[in-house]
Amino acid sequence: xxxxxxxxxYKIIEKRQSVAFWCNPISGHxxxxxxxxxxxxxxxxxxxxxxxxxxxDSQLPKDRFSAExxxxxxxxxxxxxxxxxxSAVYLCASSSWGGQNTGELFFGEGSRxxxx
Amino acid sequence: xxxxxxSQPEMSVQEAETVTLSCTxxxxxxxxxxxxxxxxxxxxxxxxxRQEAYKQQNATENRFSVNFQKAAKSFSLKISDSQxxxxxxxxxxxxxxxxxxxxxxxxxxxxxx
Numbered sequence: 001x002x003x004x005x006x007x008x009x010y011k012i013i014e015k016r017q018s019v020a021f022w023c024n025p026i027s028g029h030x031x032x033x034x035x036x037x038x039x040x041x042x043x044x045x046x047x048x049x050x051x052x053x054x055x056x057d058s059q060l061p062k063d064r065f066s067a068e069x070x071x072x073x074x075x076x077x078x079x080x081x082x083x084x085x086x087s088a089v090y091l092c093a094s095s096s097w098g099g100q101n102t103g104e105l106f107f108g109e110g111s112r113x114x115x116x
Numbered sequence: 117x118x119x120x121x122x123s124q125p126e127m128s129v130q131e132a133e134t135v136t137l138s139c140t141x142x143x144x145x146x147x148x149x150x151x152x153x154x155x156x157x158x159x160x161x162x163x164x165x166r167q168e169a170y171k172q173q174n175a176t177e178n179r180f181s182v183n184f185q186k187a188a189k190s191f192s193l194k195i196s197d198s199q200x201x202x203x204x205x206x207x208x209x210x211x212x213x214x215x216x217x218x219x220x221x222x223x224x225x226x227x228x229x
Contacts, residue, residue, distance in 0.1 A: 031215045033217070040222075042222050043219050048216070056216065091161070097215065103149060103215060105209075107162070108160070109159075
C-alpha cells in the first residue's frame with residue numbers, strides 16, 4: 001500500500017513570494033490534514049478535510065494561507081505572500097475509520113520550507 | 117478544550133536500559149484514543165502505539181508499552197531494552213470526535229551507546 005506522498009521535499013523562497021505544497025493521501029482515506037511543524041515543536045493543525053469539505057480551519061492564517069482538496073483526493077496548500085515565520089515543515093497526514101482502519105494518522109515525509 | 121502536555125523536553129538513556137516518557141492530557145470527553153508517535157531526525161513520523169480509552173488493559177507493542185491511568189489523565193510510554201534506533205522525537209497525541217487530533221510538544225529521546 002502506497003503511503004502519503006508529498007512534494008516538494010524542500011523549498012527555499014524569499015519573503016513575500018508564494019509557494020505551493022501538494023499532498024496525495026493513502027487511497028481511500030477520507031480525512032486529510034495539513035500540519036505546520038516549527039523546529040522543536042509539535043505539529044499544529046492548519047486545516048482538516050473530510051472528503052472535499054473543510055472540517056476545521058480555525059488555525060489557518062486565511063490572509064495568506066489557502067488549501068483545497070478537489071474531488072476529495074489530493075490536496076494543495078498555498079502560502080502567499082510568505083513571511084519569515086512561515087519557515088517550518090508542512091506535514092500532510094491522512095486517516096480512515098471503520099473496518100480494519102483504526103483512525104490513526106499516517107504522515108507523509110513533509111515539505112520543509114525556508115523563507116529568507 | 118483538549119490539551120496534551122509533555123513535561124520532559126529532552127531525555128537520555130543508555131542502550132539496553134529502560135526509559136519512560138510522560139504525557140498528561142485534559143479533556144471532558146469519555147471516549148477517545150491516545151497515541152504515541154515517533155519522529156526520527158529528518159524522517160517521517162510513524163505510529164508507535166495506540167490505546168483506546170474504553171480499554172482498561174494497557175497496550176503493548178514489542179518493547180513499547182504504555183501505562184494508561186484514565187482517572188489521572190496520564191499516558192506514559194515505556195521503552196524497554198532501548199536501541200540506538202529509538203533516538204527520535206516522541207509525540208503524545210489525543211484523538212476524539214470526528215478525527216480531531218491534538219499533539220503534545222514532544223520529548224527528544226537520545227539513546228547513548
